[in-house]
Amino acid sequence: MEEKLIYDIEICAVIFGADKTILNLDIGNGFKFREMTMIPNIDELDKIFETDAMGLRRDYEAAKIDDNLNLICIYKSYSNEFVKKEVSDEFEKITNNTLKYLDDKIRGIRLLLEGPVRFKKLAIKIRQQMPIQVEKINMSFKRVALIPISEAMHSTEISKLKIDEIRVDEINRKLKSLKFPISNELLNNCHRYYDLSYHRENCIAITLLTTCLEMLFLNKKENAKKERVAKRCSVLLYDNKEDRLDCYARLLKTYKKDQILYMKELMKV
Structure with a gap:
């Protein structure tokens, strides 16, 4: 049986679109939100990200939470044993599993809290622990996985999610049980459009969101879809007549805004 060696693994991702209140969330599996x-x-x-001070500012200026250049990160470090010849395969498994796990958690936070939380780049590093007598020999094995989130993310300011303290326990419970893909095919498809709306320009985002509403509230061949969607959403959400009328008017206005923005985009082509 081949001897197993000990490796140190470090995982880090900078979070965009959240303030310090996200530090209260528990995303499990040893990962922690951490101020860095x-x-x-x-x-x-x-x-960690194999860059310099200017590179960090260029990539993460829009993610800072204060003037002291602090960021919110997802962070995890641990050690594990692997057979040396299998460490590359094990690293690939760690990378794939981490990407899937963190992506699901971030998508879950966006779904539960309706905030623009996202991450741009995931750094995963692995390094063999060396005996003292050979510690100066560089035997490190490092890799950085890049995850594209949005164009010009480094320079585009986005709103920051703020989590009400009284909701923290509730959100943590739901995050623990929430799984993707959602088992109901219709709801899963709606969620895909909803989640995609966070990564698109405003005109496209509105179209994606109105498409979700139509999938939920319309049959395939119904006419007058704007009015039907607005009416059914209003009835579902509110009991009071005035609230229903207000919701109905706002949804129709959203449809109109969607059409105007779409026409403006066409005129740019």
């Missing part, structure tokens, strides 16, 4: 700084040589984000 872009200032080099403190939390060593420059080393």
Whole structure:
């Protein structure tokens, strides 16, 4: 039986679109939301993402939560044993599983809290622990996985999710049980459009969201879809007549805005 060696694994991703209240969420599996700084040589984000101070500012300026260059990160570090010849395959498994796990958790937060939380780049590193007598020999094995989220994310400011303290326990319970894909095919397809709306320009995002409503509230061959969707949403959401009328009017206005933005985009082509 081949000897197993000990490897240190470090995983980190910078979060966009959230303030410090997200630190209260529990995403499980050893991952923690953690406040870290872009200032080099403190939390060593420059080393984690294999860049310099300017590179960090360029990539994560829009993610900072204060003027002290602090960020919210997802972070995990641990050690594990692998047979040396299998470590590359094990690293690929760790990478794939981590991508899927964190993507599901971030999508879950967006679904439950309706906030623009996202991450741009995932750093996963693995390094063999070396005996003292050979510790100066560089035997590290490192890799960075890049996850595209939005064009010009590094320079585009987005709103930041704020989580009400009284909802933290509720959200943590739901995050623990929420699984993707959603078992109901219709709801899963709606969720895909909903989630995609966070990564698109405003005109496309509105179209994606109105498409979700139509999938939920219309039969395939119904006419006057705007009025039917607006009416059915209003009746579902509100009991009071005035609230229903207000919701109905706002949804019709959203449809009109969608059409105007769509025409503007066509005129740019």
